[in-house]
Amino acid sequence: MCQFCHQHGEGKKWYLRAANYSEELLNDVKRRRYIEHFFRHPEGLPSGAANLTRLNKMPAIVRGMIIPVLVGRQKQHHYGQVLPLEDVADVLSMTTSVVRLACICRHSTLKKEARYCYGLSLAPGGGKILEILNELDDTFLHGPETGGLEVLTPEEALAAFRKHDDDGLCHTIWTFQTPFIGGICNCDRADCQALNISLNLRTPVMFRAEYLAHIDEDACTGCRECFSVCHFGALEHSHTSKITRINPQQCYGCGVCRAVCPTGAIELFDRI
Known part of the structure; x- marks a missing residue:
């Protein structure tokens, strides 16, 4: 808080x-x-x-x-x-x-x-x-x-x-x-x-916002659409697993990445 x-x-x-x-x-x-x-x-x-x-x-x-x-x-x-x-x-x-x-x-x-x-x-x-x-x-x-x-x-x-x-x-x-x-x-x-x-x-x-973004790896297709709207450099993509993850140290919790995710894999959770 x-x-x-x-x-x-x-x-x-x-x-x-x-x-x-x-x-x-x-x-x-x-x-x-x-x-x-x-x-x-x-x-x-x-x-x-x-x-x-x-x-x-x-x-x-x-x-x-x-x-x-x-x-x-x-x-x-x-x-x-x-x-x-x-x-x-x-x-x-x-x-x-x-x-x-x-x-x-x-x-x-x-x-x-x-x-x-x-x-x-x-x-x-x-x-x-x-x-x-x-x-x-x-x-x-x-x-x-x-x-x-x-x-x-x-x-x-x-x-x-x-x-x-x-x-x-x-x-x-x-x-x-x-x-x-x-x-x-x-x-x-x-x-x-x-x-x-x-x-x-x-x-x-x-x-930062009172939240952190989280990506459901089972739902993520690795399309990297979310990279196009992240202003904070909080997204990391694994070329090997084809999965995108959130870096909690960089995430500001704005949540705009959710709007472009085609599978709805991104959610916000309370920042602890």
Whole structure:
């Protein structure tokens, strides 16, 4: 069980605690300013990654002292966790409305709008999240190449997440001034700064899911379709036995490999 489950979830999954989505948390001026700054300045993401690239070239003893400090600060402000689709469904069942907006990571890397992020609200019509986003100006959210913000029902959002799951995208949930949970994104390793920072730059900015994937070797045909969607390098294939296995040290428990398995050989189990 992750650190946030103990600190912000009363010993249960922290992202299933309704208090962490409370509209009252958005009355906090510091939190609102943080959210506004986050979306006004998408250029901060690649510059932060560039700084970590330079840090990774330093001696291990230096990185060993600096990275824990950076991660500790990140947990206070903007930190996430991988979720499988069924936990996304549980989160959406607690919400009243969802705001779909452009992904800030993809904007910073691709310089164009790609709608993979979903702001969560316990209030109808997008709630205070929509209010804050609508107050922004001179940002990519209101630029000439955007189509504005969309308010979805939880059911509409879940249908979109099912499509993202089929496309092999990893679902991640995020805080904005912890413990407030502001939204869920759908990530891939090529465009997502969080995955790049966590996996390539060795600075974790999100927890693994509360699950591990497992392959039923009797059902596995060794087709390796699952390799096409694993973002974490968690799959290993035996050429001799023609069987694919999960490396538990690498698996983040996102579960997207299940969607492409033609025999249904992959399941998720609670991480122990």
